[in-house]
Amino acid sequence: MSWIGKIRRVGRIVEPADEAPEATAAPPTGVTGSLQLRHVDCGSCNGCELEISGAFSSVYDAERFGARVVASPRHADGLLATGVVTRNMQQPLFNTLNSIPEPRVVIAVGDCAINGGAFAKGYGVVGSVADVIPVDVEVPGCPPTPQQIITALRTVTGR
Amino acid sequence: MTTALDDSPTAPVLDEDLRTARRARGQAILSGGLTAALGVVGTALGLSAIFGEPRHLRIGWLLPLVGVIFDLGPLGGFFVAATGAVSIAVGIYAVGYAQREHWARFPLVMLPLFVAAMLLVPAAGSVTTFLLAWELMAAASLVLVLSEHNREAVRSAGAFYAVMTQLGFAAILLALVVLSAAGGDAFATIAAHTGGISSGTRTAVFLLTLMGFGSKAGLLPLHAWLPRAHPEAPSPVSALMSAAMVNMGIYGFIRIDLQILGPGPHWWGLTLMIFGSVSAVFGVLQASVSTDLKRLLAYSTTENMGLITLALGTATLLSSYGAQQVAAMAMTAALLLILSHAAFKTLGFLAAGSVLAATGLRDLDKLGGLARRMPGTTVMFGIAALGASGLPLGAGFVGEWLLLQSLIHSPHGDNTLLALMMPLSVGAVALTTGLGIAAMVKAFGVGFLARPRSAAAEAAREAPASMLTGMTLAAAACAVFAVAPVLFGPVLKQVLAALPTVGGDAAGPALGGFLRLPGIAGSMAPGLIAVALVIAVLLALGLGRWGARHRPDAVVVPLWACGADSLSSKMQYTATSFAEPLQRVFDNVLQPETDVEVTHFAESQYLVEKVTYKTLLADPVEQRLYAPVVRAVTSWAQWVRRAHPGSVHLYLAYGALGLLIVLVIAR
Numbered sequence: 001m002s003w004i005g006k007i008r009r010v011g012r013i014v015e016p017a018d019e020a021p022e023a024t025a026a027p028p029t030g031v032t033g034s035l036q037l038r039h040v041d042c043g044s045c046n047g048c049e050l051e052i053s054g055a056f057s058s059v060y061d062a063e064r065f066g067a068r069v070v071a072s073p074r075h076a077d078g079l080l081a082t083g084v085v086t087r088n089m090q091q092p093l094f095n096t097l098n099s100i101p102e103p104r105v106v107i108a109v110g111d112c113a114i115n116g117g118a119f120a121k122g123y124g125v126v127g128s129v130a131d132v133i134p135v136d137v138e139v140p141g142c143p144p145t146p147q148q149i150i151t152a153l154r155t156v157t158g159r
Numbered sequence: 160m161t162t163a164l165d166d167s168p169t170a171p172v173l174d175e176d177l178r179t180a181r182r183a184r185g186q187a188i189l190s191g192g193l194t195a196a197l198g199v200v201g202t203a204l205g206l207s208a209i210f211g212e213p214r215h216l217r218i219g220w221l222l223p224l225v226g227v228i229f230d231l232g233p234l235g236g237f238f239v240a241a242t243g244a245v246s247i248a249v250g251i252y253a254v255g256y257a258q259r260e261h262w263a264r265f266p267l268v269m270l271p272l273f274v275a276a277m278l279l280v281p282a283a284g285s286v287t288t289f290l291l292a293w294e295l296m297a298a299a300s301l302v303l304v305l306s307e308h309n310r311e312a313v314r315s316a317g318a319f320y321a322v323m324t325q326l327g328f329a330a331i332l333l334a335l336v337v338l339s340a341a342g343g344d345a346f347a348t349i350a351a352h353t354g355g356i357s358s359g360t361r362t363a364v365f366l367l368t369l370m371g372f373g374s375k376a377g378l379l380p381l382h383a384w385l386p387r388a389h390p391e392a393p394s395p396v397s398a399l400m401s402a403a404m405v406n407m408g409i410y411g412f413i414r415i416d417l418q419i420l421g422p423g424p425h426w427w428g429l430t431l432m433i434f435g436s437v438s439a440v441f442g443v444l445q446a447s448v449s450t451d452l453k454r455l456l457a458y459s460t461t462e463n464m465g466l467i468t469l470a471l472g473t474a475t476l477l478s479s480y481g482a483q484q485v486a487a488m489a490m491t492a493a494l495l496l497i498l499s500h501a502a503f504k505t506l507g508f509l510a511a512g513s514v515l516a517a518t519g520l521r522d523l524d525k526l527g528g529l530a531r532r533m534p535g536t537t538v539m540f541g542i543a544a545l546g547a548s549g550l551p552l553g554a555g556f557v558g559e560w561l562l563l564q565s566l567i568h569s570p571h572g573d574n575t576l577l578a579l580m581m582p583l584s585v586g587a588v589a590l591t592t593g594l595g596i597a598a599m600v601k602a603f604g605v606g607f608l609a610r611p612r613s614a615a616a617e618a619a620r621e622a623p624a625s626m627l628t629g630m631t632l633a634a635a636a637c638a639v640f641a642v643a644p645v646l647f648g649p650v651l652k653q654v655l656a657a658l659p660t661v662g663g664d665a666a667g668p669a670l671g672g673f674l675r676l677p678g679i680a681g682s683m684a685p686g687l688i689a690v691a692l693v694i695a696v697l698l699a700l701g702l703g704r705w706g707a708r709h710r711p712d713a714v715v716v717p718l719w720a721c722g723a724d725s726l727s728s729k730m731q732y733t734a735t736s737f738a739e740p741l742q743r744v745f746d747n748v749l750q751p752e753t754d755v756e757v758t759h760f761a762e763s764q765y766l767v768e769k770v771t772y773k774t775l776l777a778d779p780v781e782q783r784l785y786a787p788v789v790r791a792v793t794s795w796a797q798w799v800r801r802a803h804p805g806s807v808h809l810y811l812a813y814g815a816l817g818l819l820i821v822l823v824i825a826r
Contacts, residue, residue: 040722073719074719091722092723093722095723095724
């Protein structure tokens with residue numbers, strides 16, 4: 001059983017974390033360290049998606065602060081929205097938000113989601129996420145780094 | 160009188176309709192009732208033969224020279240009782256089914272005849288009687304398969320079945336003629352003089368019966384008729400064929416090869432094991448990718464017959480190496496599997512039949528949503544599917560568990576053959592069970608749950624009471640196999656005692672409340688598993704209630720449709736998509752032909768107008784093995800045809816020449 005001892009000795013190998021940031025939004029469930037998120041790509045270039053998957057990878061490991069990405073909005077406490085809201089994705093965004101039980105938190109990731117970024121006023125673009133639904137937390141950057149995303153998530157998870 | 164006609168001009172027509180309906184009803188009750196009554200008689204006779212004195216009956220005048228001999232011992236009684244029990248359920252079911260499907264008079268007459276013929280086969284006590292009953296059974300079933308002969312698929316299935324069953328009969332005929340030439344006509348006489356039968360004769364008889372009985376049991380590679388004929392037959396007939404008739408092939412193996420000629424050499428058991436495990440794996444693989452509900456069940460029959468043959472082979476092989484106790488275990492597994500398969504396959508085909516009668520559909524990709532519309536049938540099919548998947552609390556579980564135990568606990572010492580064969584067989588059984596679960600989950604989940612995929616499925620109505628009653632009987636039998644196989648303990652003990660060549664004289668597994676295996680540290684209590692499950696469910700429900708006492712009232716919200724506005728039945732899994740990963744994994748074995756056709760809009764090749772996906776899953780064994788044989792036979796027949804120019808003179812000359820040859824040879 002030497003491998004168990006090895007696991008214990010080595011511990012976690014991830015990017016070191018900074019001090020816990022100030023809270024920006026109260027944890028929607030009232031419990032710290034548990035934030036289940038449903039991700040919606042409203043019209044992103046997939047840059048933010050890459051960084052989000054980086055944030056939840058074994059290198060940055062956002063899950064150690066209690067944030068998780070889940071498959072169904074019924075399991076979620078919040079929405080992780082990326083990209084400008086395109087016309088085709090406006091209704092699905094509403095439907096997804098309405099499927100998340102309240103109280104819930106909406107996190108807009110990336111410049112496009114915050115103010116339209118490079119695609120603002122483009123063809124088929126309705127606007128930023130904040131133009132369509134109320135946003136609680138914003139993560140600026142084009143794209144934001146995994147560290148930035150994790151810091152923003154920690155302001156909600158409280159860890 | 161005139162006023163009466165003026166008042167209701169439609170009255171005579173209505174009256175006529177009513178009379179026709181009443182007559183149809185009477186005929187259906189008569190036919191179904193007769194079938195069920197035959198079933199009751201068969202079950203009673205079978206049980207009395209198992210527990211009482213063997214019954215012997217000789218009718219000298221019925222057949223010239225040899226007479227008809229019936230000889231019902233414990234083994235024959237076992238199969239007669241099983242067939243009878245299946246017939247009771249099917250007979251009651253057929254009362255409702257025949258009316259709903261407007262059966263013609265012919266199948267109504269043939270149904271009890273078919274049952275009677277099947278009851279005669281295991282009761283036959285001589286070679287002549289056996290062959291007579293066998294052929295009667297084959298002919299009756301063929302006529303019943305063809306009862307919807309105006310459909311092309313039925314005619315093709317009928318032709319396939321006719322040819323293969325007659326080829327099988329020819330093989331059995333040859334085998335039994337060779338046997339009776341060496342030993343005599345009555346089975347009892349042959350059994351008494353087995354010492355005088357040479358090993359060459361034994362080998363010939365074994366190989367020929369392997370072909371003949373194997374084709375009746377649907378073993379590879381002689382299975383091709385089964386997935387054609389069983390789905391195309393009317394469902395009560397499918398149930399009889401799949402649950403009772405295929406057993407006759409197994410009966411033939413046990414009676415001729417194991418009981419009369421046994422104990423066989425090592426390679427007999429080995430051959431049975433190989434054929435059994437290959438059939439089991441192939442059958443379940445085809446079932447798991449099949450999208451036709453009845454075809455899936457038919458392939459599952461091949462699978463189960465394979466498992467039973469594997470158990471028979473294990474018993475023979477172990478017994479030939481002197482491991483009587485484990486051989487008895489394998490034999491018990493075979494007998495239990497025969498019974499439980501009969502129960503759940505009857506139920507499966509009857510439930511599929513009530514789906515077919517309600518919707519006209521067998522295609523799983525068009526079914527769905529039946530759980531709300533046909534709750535009774537859905538529960539019945541669920542019980543059958545659980546039984547077929549071999550999971551605990553399903554009918555097939557105890558038999559498969561015993562088979563696995565006998566394979567695992569076979570004492571191989573330093574015998575390479577056993578040491579190699581047993582783990583391989585364990586693998587085959589494990590693969591079969593795993594794929595069987597996938598097939599049954601698909602059949603039940605796609606076919607009955609979620610939303611209807613077609614208008615016909617949406618308009619489905621529950622089956623009438625007589626059909627539900629027939630199914631309930633079969634479901635009750637399934638429940639007994641799952642929870643209390645102890646009830647069959649005495650029956651299996653008696654039958655096993657009649658099979659000394661496959662471990663019958665050793666102590667078999669004790670089917671008590673706890674299933675104990677003698678000499679092996681293994682026991683299991685299916686009844687306790689059921690009780691534990693019920694307690695666990697009640698506990699979970701109670702705890703859930705208790706935990707939810709402070710929870711606010713439930714809110715009704717629209718269903719999650721992945722962001723779209725509403726769910727449609729096209730978003731659901733289909734049978735094809737469910738089986739796609741399996742089809743991909745077993746690509747080499749199944750050799751599917753898939754074709755994806757993408758049509759783009761004329762304006763841009765980035766926009767897709769429609770995608771067509773076609774997949775054709777033909778039986779690879781059939782294509783590789785049967786097509787060349789059929790081609791060869793056809794060309795040979797063309798060549799022979801040249802001798803038939805239509806001249807009467809020439810035909811007379813042929814006759815004279817033939818007579819001359821016979822005279823010269825006979826002198």
